[in-house]
Amino acid sequence: MFRFLDPYRIHRHRKQIHVLRSSLALALTYTVITVFALPHSAWALVSTLMVMGNLPHIGGVLDKGAQRLLGTLLGAVLGLLLLCIPSPPPLLIPAATLAAIALAIHATFSSRFGYSSLIFGITLVMVVGDGNHDIAIALWRSFNVLIGTVIGITVTAVFLPQKATDQMRFLIADNLDKLSRLYHAHTNDKRYDDDDVQYMLKKITSQLVKQRGLIDAVHQEGRLKRGALSETLSLERRMISTVELLLETHWATRDGHDIIEHLEGLREEQYLLTTSLSTLAYQVKTGQNIDLRAKAFSLDTHAERAMGARSQSGRPLFSPAGYLWLNRELGRQTNAMITFLSNMQRLPSQRLQRRAKRHYLLSEEKPLPLPERDDQR
Structure with missing residues (x-):
């Protein structure tokens, strides 16, 4: 019965599960407002839908729900205070409401709590209403918003939760x-379709953007901190740029390519770096402790031949040295990534370790073919 709680299965079917979860939350909200015949109950349904939205994971809903609750409470309190002013001048309440909403709109641009600021303005308008100044209506509207928000958060946390x-x-x-597959294909001089490579690079960049959008939600779940995640993603971006530069490497002459091909031990170092990248990916995805070390490129071994490289006509060649430097940088960045991830004490997960054996752990998309090593052909 615990197969339904399998994190890999939930991740694979996250869209379908979220549709089911949202429908269940709306049905539960509708049942509550119908059984108790709550006045102005449409606001509860709207709040449930707005809190869950397109966020299938707990952290996102907790962050959005907390901001909605904060904005609702502040907006409701201010609205009620305005309505309780005895015998206000004709334009006082509209003017004060407009000024508060203007400040809230400004805060949406300058604060992480932009969503709270927006909900604050919406709640304030909702409470003040069309000028009838009925405090009972204001209280019921605010109460329905709280009911819908709480139901959305509860269902997300209980029903097939995704973290x-x-x-x-x-x-x-x-x-x-x-990145491991792209780098391996490149270092083995494999002929691959440029469209496939560009698609994969585009996918990598898209997934990096998604990771940045998850930082607040992950922080809300209490395992990983914003600062550590931001530094890790910045390093990941630099690794992507380095691999992209390597893929775009072109030789002005055949001489530079031949020098690189005949550097003893270079291909072996590149293969070990590929293995380190793929092993790191496996350990992260299966929730294991990060326990490896990428072999650092030794530029001293190849420096004399690369720096003194010349073409057949005797012209100095600088491209071999630049190519070696890019490989060295990728190795250094890989070791830095290993260090960053190993220092995240709560990154490993026994829950993922227990379930990892039941699943294929490569990406869902068709991967670029991983070529054999030269000595295995």
């Missing part, structure tokens, strides 16, 4: 796996 932390793990692991 934003798991989604972050899977996205990081999938990007590392794709």
